[in-house]
Amino acid sequence: MIGIVSATAAGAAAGARLTAAWPERTRVYGGPVADAVRAAFAECEQVVCFLATGAVVRLIAPLLADKRTDPGVVCVDEAGRFAVSLAGGHGGGANDLARAVASVLGAEPVVTTATDAVGVPGLDTLGLPVEGDVAGVTRALLDGAPVALRAEVAWPLPPLPVGEGDADGAYTVRVTDRLVEGAAREVVLRPPSLVVGVGASRGAPAEEVVGLVEGALAEAGLSPASVARLATVAAKAAEPGIVAAAERLGVPLVTYSAEELAEVAVPHPSDAPLAAVGTPSVAEAAALLTGGELLVPKRKSVRADGRPAMATCAVVRRPGRGRLAVVGLGPGARDLLTPRAAAELRRASVLVGLDQYVDQIRDLLRPGTRVLESGLGAEEERARTAVEEARRGHAVALIGSGDAGVYAMASPALAEASDDIDVVGVPGVTAALAAGAVLGAPLGHDHVSISLSDLHTPWEVIERRVRAAAEADLVVTFYNPRSRGRHWQLPKALAILAEHRAPGTPVGVVRNASRADESARLTTLAALDPASVDMMTVVTVGNTATREIAGRMVTPRGYRWQESAR
CATH class of the missing domain: 3.30.420.180 (CobE/GbiG C-terminal domain)
Structure with missing residues (x-):
């Protein structure tokens, strides 16, 4: 439960926004402020105070006992501009709470915990019991001093800026389920490996x-x-x-x-x-x-x-189960990368991906992340590498553009993976959706996506699918429509659609959807020049109900709506 304490009308209004957002998780404490703070501190796992930090420091100081059990405390200023993690940043979850409060209120989270500030996971936040010199080893990690990782039991940890095995450094992070004497300058992490x-x-x-x-x-x-x-x-x-x-x-x-x-x-x-x-x-x-x-x-x-x-x-x-997250990065714009995808990138100790996609998100990776990148045409190799790293007990993120399950890395990876690893799928915004949003609402009714690349699928199969979509009057989005070596497939597919649709059928052409050099245009089935299309382009062909309305491509949700609008 999160206790909410305020002293002014502005604070109460901001607190009400939190209770509206989290109705099952919050409890408002009224009455004299000092009494309210003490009651919330005693009864709740976390506390949000709409008070000055100095006032809260004086009120909670006599109440603090142990950072492992004290509630996390967050302060929000009178104007609602900042959410400050005041106490219990890790143990009490105040750092995460400050970010959550800031998200609801449109404020700026203020987190001063050193590990959070530089992106290094706190050794006491890994979800494992921890023993030993946590402060000393953490300081060494922050200072860039040599720290050795001794993983006696394989377990999927987040990235840590450490060396392998017995380094010459004086500090050690040891992962073991055995009773060991606590050595100086050593942290022992206890994986849940015993049954x-x-x-x-x-x-x-x-x-x-x-x-x-x-x-x-x-x-x-x-x-x-x-x-x-x-x-x-x-x-x-x-x-x-x-x-x-x-x-x-x-x-x-x-x-x-x-x-x-x-x-x-x-x-x-x-x-x-x-x-x-x-x-x-x-x-x-x-x-x-x-x-x-x-x-x-x-x-x-x-x-x-x-x-x-x-x-x-x-x-x-029990064997340590590695973790493979298959992450869709979206069409390219950073604001279309989902928060869940960003969290998985920070969690992974090993990142596997196409070099140009790695470049898009390299700044989101934590120190110590091992990056395994390769060029175009190595999809199956990347999938095998990601699964092998997960089988070694690592936390792995395999990245792909758009949604990783749509013409991307999820299917080859899952074809390699067996039930000896945990697999998590993280959806992303697909190219068809990003292009559709630029064009208007071309996917408002039944639609299908078809890749015109015959590198993995025989053209006979692709042609049969295009013909079926044409006969079924489905809106069609073409992925991989044309390249230097594949220039005839798109004209052939358009010709098949033209057998069932009027020459004036709207066609949307979007290149680099959501990116800085995005371009889009509306044309028709008869007027589209295939030579203007490349591999960075998505081509969406409307069905017999699709119309251009005010410069936008619109497919009505139902024919009844269309008839009533005429």
Whole structure:
């Protein structure tokens, strides 16, 4: 919940804009300002104060306890010009809140956290438990001092300006799920790489199950902070001891059916769980079900009075899943690059793309991003490279113009990708949409996009599709209409359309849509000169209902509308 505190009518009005934008996330605190600030600080995860920063500093100073648990505090000035991240920039989320508040109010976010200012991810903002000298290593990253990355467990991290392996530098970022002694000038990141499988007899004491799990991790030299989840058979979903172990570690408890567990090959099957719950293994099978390396084979609890053990556990290290984001950059204008696409570019530690597209967004990349760029004609190679980098456990962004799923990189990449990596698609504004917006509303009714490039598709197939679109009276947008080596395909396609449409059918021609040298013109099916078209051009041919109205190309949403307008 976000607490809203104001002292003036202007502040209250600005606060009302936030509550209108986030009705389920905000709570307004009235009454004396000091009381309101104290109440919001105690009851909310974040606080926005429409007050002077000095006043808020004096009010919250006695309340500050720990930056990891204190709420994030943002101050907005009386004129609503600035949203200042005052306290809890990372831990309390104040930096992101300041940007969000500024977006709603049309203000300027003010973020002074050093890592945010220079685009280096904060080591305490990576979503992983962090230990060690966070301040010292962060300062080294900011100062450009040598920092080594020791990734003992592959995990998709955002870009960090570090070296590989054991560099000569005195600072280290270590990614491991093992118990390690905290060294000076070292930060340890704990990836959620461990899965603990647990089995228990009915009524097994909670302390017995918890002690078994904690002891197994300690004896194997594994950190509890890297446990991602506990797993067991569905029949034990409510077993108090197992539930208590999950709560002690602060992880979810997941369950599988006995049938699922029985299919898993394990080194130590047993008749006892088979008779009790229908599977020869619970602990090992539950830990191994999603794959990985068995670090701790099944072990039983030990009871001080010598009675039979009532709990078993096993520990598996699951493989780090790389992340591939296939990102559409839009038609070229920076303001048509979506915020989601920009966020994925900042998140990626590896960027793969066509060199000219990389140049468009190079300034958005964070320090430490590894860029793998290549020239025209290497689409399949780029797709393979992106998937291979993701399989190595990296966070990868594969970029394409427009929408990456439209005549771009998504399809070759997904043809290479298997289910061992996570894939995220980030949509972009396509060339057809950008050109359509320039022309007017040519895509107001059913339409189709067809590429005239026969480099990957036989011309016979392309011609059949053009003919089908012509017969179906669909508006047609031609991608890749003409190049130096492909000059006859566009005249042939236009001739096919002319068999079904009048010579005066409107045709829109847009070159470099949304870019600085954009050009557009309206012509007709009979008057279009194919020689004026190149690969940077999108050609949109209207259907029998498309009209030129006030210099704009318009296809009505329905023929009924068109008839009533005549």
